[in-house]
Amino acid sequence: MPGQLHQHDSGWYATLCEVHVQPPHRWPACPWPGWALLYARLITNLVRVDEDLVVDEVEVRDGELRVEVRASDEARMPAVMRLIAGVEDAALMTCVVCGAETDVPHEPVPPLCPEHC
């Protein structure tokens, strides 16, 4: 968001600095450390399909990973959606703490391996 407060000798005033004229993070942070590798690989693959793609939202809903994106080109959406669906499925079987493969939880909770249950 442009026009954030920055401190100068004369006090605080709103200005455009280099950091705040950048668009908001293009890749939101991964919600769980155990999913970081899945998420990083997803982004790598998404950029290969569409280098101008923007991830709108990454969130956890009822324990499940949900990734919302905007492709630069409608024609690329099917490939993009396939990549995301694959990672959303894989996340269900990945411990949110350490990334170990685990069983899909029976309840809407984050998956945890036996060590982290």
Ligand SMILES: [Zn+2]
């Ligand atoms: Zn674990």
